[in-house]
Amino acid sequence: MVLPVEPEFEQALNELTHSLTHFLAENPQYQKALEVVQVPERIVSFRVVWEDDQHLPQVNRGFRVQYNSALGPYKGGLRLHPSVNLSILKFLGFEQTFKNALTGLSMGGGKGGSDFDPKGKSDNEIRRFCVAFMTELFRHIGQDTDVPAGDIGTGAREIGFLFGAYKKLKNEFVGMLTGKGLDWGGSFIRPEATGYGLIYFVEHMIAKACPEYSLSKPTTLVAISGAGNVSQYTALKVIELGATVKSLSDSLGSLIATKGYTREDILSIGQLKLKAGTLESWVAQQPEGRFTYYAGKRPWTLLPEVHHALPGATQNEVSKEEAEALVKAGVRIVAEGSNMGCTEEAIAVFEASRTSGPGGVWYAPGKASNCGGVAVSGLEMAQNSQRLAWSTLEVDAKLKGIMAEAYEQCLSAGTKWSGENLSGDVLPSLLSGANVAGFIKVADAMKEHGDWW
Structure with missing residues (x-):
């Protein structure tokens, strides 16, 4: 089967595969897990038609890549940028799967967005786009299914418009987006x-x-x-x-x-x-x-x-x-x-x-060092489920703990599975460590679910 050219996704897959070399050599049964995990569970692609300020229809492409739900609901941002395509979103969703695993929270991996460019658009144009985008996306997301967040081009303004559209479409107030305003379900420390x-x-x-x-x-x-x-x-x-x-x-x-x-x-x-x-x-x-x-x-x-x-x-x-x-x-x-x-x-x-x-x-690598953003998104989900809000100090302390644990996981797995002699002042590969630690956690959950054997 000839696959489409997807350079960003192929780069991410090659990085993971290379990092797993020594682990797979000693645990060859996990080769099947690698074959399975690289295929997204679901890709949703849709048309977004919205009206500009001149009352003319404009069209963009919308996507949601629901990559892996072994550890929890799909979790990952919505990117609004002209460069958005399926290769970039598959790479981001694939990376997100293992990044979320390193946080220790109950989150799967996903990513989405559109080739819509918010730069140069009025607030009303952005609002109309967000409503049109959510009119399709709402069918595929939910607090226990898929919880999107912000990303490039999707800030507090866009999250507000998207949340408002979902609330009207579903007639329910739930934490199905993260990065929300503090007065309506958001978390302290999320922007930071x-x-x-x-x-x-x-x-x-x-x-x-x-x-x-x-x-x-x-x-x-x-x-x-x-x-x-x-x-x-x-x-x-x-x-x-x-x-x-x-x-x-x-x-x-x-x-x-x-x-x-x-x-x-x-x-x-x-x-x-x-x-x-x-x-x-x-x-x-x-x-x-x-x-x-x-x-x-x-x-x-x-x-x-x-x-x-x-x-x-x-x-x-x-x-x-x-x-x-x-x-x-x-x-x-x-x-x-x-x-x-x-x-x-x-x-x-x-x-x-x-x-x-x-x-x-x-x-x-980013899947380890920048996992703090999605970690606090996970904490926002937890607060939403309990209908409460933790203080800035509480969230910051939890964030520090999550980052310390992510570092230790990467250090430990990098030391064990890099296949190198780490004598003298040679440091473990955090690249290998992040990939192996995240992969093992996701693969083991998938096996217990019957997704490979």
Whole structure:
């Protein structure tokens, strides 16, 4: 059978398969589980017709990939972006399955969205699109079936419109979306969760590999890409802890801070991004000398010195050449805030330098390091089921615990199943560890359900 070309999905599948090499060699019965788990349980594709402000009909493609429900209801975001296609959503749903497994919460994996672009649209156009989108999607989701969330292009405004449409269509008030407003079922720490969780994970990596570059030191230099929700809260947590944030970026270019970003800078950029503004327009309003803007560039080759690199924009945003530039600049930790932020070639560069000694690099894949976002979505689901709300401190403490446990799972599985001699200062592969630990948990549940034998 000839399969369609799906490069993003094939990349994710190849990464998992390679990571499982030594585990499958000792446990060949799980080969059948690998064959089964790579096929989505269900893919829903539909037409979305909505009316623009000129009263003209517009059409977009809508999708929901319900990948795996072995551990719980399908869980994963809705992405609204012109690049959305089935390959990207299959890759995201596949990754989400194992990411959700690492949280220890009862969540399966799924992903969805549309090639609709919210940029440049009025609030009324976005509302009409969301209503049209939910008019089809509501048939396929529910609090015990599939619980979508936000993603690129789907923020608090869109979640509100989608929830309102579902409530009218079903005449029920249930937690069938996460990322909701605090007054109607949302959770504290949800907007911050992915960025905060990333830093909580990275702190464990630093403690083991390079404590001399603690985030409590202003001399520790951190490069971040992106300027959306994940990158903003990653930067705010780094600044709160005391380290120096050197970069942000968007689709048009990168902005390097001469002496580092302040908390006020990040909050100002956050307000700008709510209005679809650009970093180029923002820097034009700043005092001369504080920032340098590089049009059409990503930040990875722009810094002569950097200690921790945190990709937070989109998939495949760090190339082999950029990885080599980061190693040359002295990077010690690379952890993804975005999903599959590094290319296969870039990951190979980092994995080849995996030591705790001088010049060593330790890499964490997004399915482990950025699982904090979906973890707090899972906590939101739990609060909705009980009709209660936990405090900020309670949710943050649970998030820290989940990220610590995810790190330990990856460390343990990476130590056991990397197939390497980890003598001296060689560090376990968190890439292998995340993939193997997540796969075993999902595969074992599938076997108990009779999905393979």
